[in-house]
Amino acid sequence: MSTPILEARSVSQLFPIRSRQRLFARTVMQRAVDGISVSIHPGEVVALVGESGSGKSTLGRMLLGLLPPSEGSIHFRGEPVAGLSGDAARRFRREVQVVFQDTGASLNPRHTIGQSVALPLQHNLRLPAGEVGRRVDTLLDQVGLAPARFRERLPHELSGGQRQRVGIARALASEPSVIIADEPVSALDVSVRAQVLELLDRLRRQRQLAYLFITHDLGVVRALADRVLVMQGGQLVESGEVDALLTSPQHAYTQRLLAATPVPDPARQAQRLAQALAGRPA
Ligand SMILES: Nc1ncnc2c1ncn2[C@@H]1O[C@H](COP(=O)(O)OP(=O)(O)OP(=O)(O)O)[C@@H](O)[C@H]1O
Numbered sequence: 001m002s003t004p005i006l007e008a009r010s011v012s013q014l015f016p017i018r019s020r021q022r023l024f025a026r027t028v029m030q031r032a033v034d035g036i037s038v039s040i041h042p043g044e045v046v047a048l049v050g051e052s053g054s055g056k057s058t059l060g061r062m063l064l065g066l067l068p069p070s071e072g073s074i075h076f077r078g079e080p081v082a083g084l085s086g087d088a089a090r091r092f093r094r095e096v097q098v099v100f101q102d103t104g105a106s107l108n109p110r111h112t113i114g115q116s117v118a119l120p121l122q123h124n125l126r127l128p129a130g131e132v133g134r135r136v137d138t139l140l141d142q143v144g145l146a147p148a149r150f151r152e153r154l155p156h157e158l159s160g161g162q163r164q165r166v167g168i169a170r171a172l173a174s175e176p177s178v179i180i181a182d183e184p185v186s187a188l189d190v191s192v193r194a195q196v197l198e199l200l201d202r203l204r205r206q207r208q209l210a211y212l213f214i215t216h217d218l219g220v221v222r223a224l225a226d227r228v229l230v231m232q233g234g235q236l237v238e239s240g241e242v243d244a245l246l247t248s249p250q251h252a253y254t255q256r257l258l259a260a261t262p263v264p265d266p267a268r269q270a271q272r273l274a275q276a277l278a279g280r281p282a
Contacts, residue, residue, distance in 0.1 A: 003078045004039035005178045005210055006063055006096060011036055011072035012234075013058050032058045034234035035072070040178055043208040047221040047242070049257065050231035056214045059231070060180045063212065064098055094124045097176035101183040104163025107155040113140070113166050114151040120173040139169040143199060161192035168199065178210040186217065197223060218258065222246060230254050 013033040018025060033055040040046050048056050061067040062074055065081050074081040076092045084092055100106075107116050117136045121127045127135060137147035143165040155163055164184070171179055181200070185193040201224055203209055213225060221228055221242060228245045230238040230253065238251040249255045 002041055004041050004075070005077060006212075007037075007039040007075040007078075008059065008063055008069075009037055009073050009075060011059070011062055011069040011074065013055070013062060013067065014070040031234050033062070033069075036231075036234075036236050037072075038063075038212075038229060038236075040210050040212055042177065043204065043210055044227065045204065045211045045213060045225045047213045047215060047225035047228045048231065049215060049218065049221060049228060051257070052216075054231040055234040056231055057182055060098075060182050060212065060214055064096060064180055065092060090124070094120075094174045095177045096180070097171040097174055097178075098180045098182065099164075099168055099171050099184045100181075101187050103167030103171070103184070104155070104158070104160060104165075107163065107166060107170075109155055112152050112154060113145075113158070114147075116155075116166060117169050117173055120170060124174045135173070139173055140166075142172065142203070143169045144195070145169070159192075161188050161196065164188060164192075164196055165199070168196070168203075172203065172207075176209065178212070180212045180214070182214040183216070184213075185220065186215070200224070218246065230257070 011033060012031060012035055014029040015032050016027045017030045018027050020026075036055075036059060038046070038048075038059070048059065050056055058067065062069050065074065068082065076084065076096065079088065081092060107113075111119075114133075114136050117139055118132050121132045121135050136151065140147045140150055145162060145165055150158070150162070150166075155166070158166065164187075168184075184200070185196050188196060197220060200211065204211065211224070213220065215221060225242050228239065228242055229236055230245075230251065232253045238245065238249065238254045245254070246258065249258055
């Protein structure tokens with residue numbers, strides 16, 4: 001099998017938590033992530049699910065290099081991230097990008113959309129000025145925003161779904177090989193959500209992009225992922241191919257998760273739709 005683009009080897013993250021019992025305050029260490037190993041291969045979509053507080057985002061931040069693991073190590077193309085410097089460190093920062101729930105909201109309010117997308121092209125790819133404008137337009141086009149209409153606008157002049165598309169264009173500008181997508185569509189309404197998911201899926205096919213998709217939405221998992229990892233209390237409690245795991249979950253927690261959020265069965269949905277259409281007046 002190919003070398004993973006990104007890998008966590010037995011990583012843990014301990015956070016100090018202050019607790020107060022009567023007069024005494026003391027600090028205890030909480031294991032937010034506890035000995036997890038994950039690998040992401042080129043073009044693969046790995047979904048990370050689990051209840052709130054189970055450690056998903058903390059694992060994502062460690063994989064992004066934003067938070068050094070308390071134990072274990074993160075590897076980029078086989079090399080430990082902690083030891084990267086110079087060009088190798090720049091390559092890691094360029095190839096591993098993030099899209100989060102409100103990526104669009106993190107755009108600089110005083111920068112036009114064109115300027116925001118241009119920044120990584122100038123800094124990460126160091127493209128010549130003449131090339132940057134052309135590349136910005138291509139990227140806006142790819143995420144479904146007509147460059148002539150959107151290039152000169154400010155973020156507050158866009159809808160939430162449009163801003164999220166700009167956030168995705170900005171992540172793509174660095175020509176990543178993997179995107180950590182932390183609840184990228186959960187702030188969007190249902191129809192915009194479907195469009196953004198379709199966009200992420202298309203980009204994956206066009207660019208051989210890999211994703212780690214952090215989500216509570218098992219419908220999203222079924223639609224996009226190849227493999228699922230289930231976290232509970234900082235630990236990995238189950239993992240496997242999507243179809244197998246969603247059809248016959250083994251761990252009690254995964255069974256509860258599925259029972260709490262029924263995943264629409266595409267065949268049954270198509271059947272219902274066909275029935276509804278058949279019943280329509282001609
Ligand atoms: N900087 C921090 N300092 C202390 N504790 C933290 C910090 N970041 C996260 N935690 C704790 O670590 C645990 C895991 O948090 P994390 O955000 O990774 O969970 P999550 O699974 O992503 O949750 P959600 O689905 O709600 O986003 C939680 O108990 C959280 O309170």
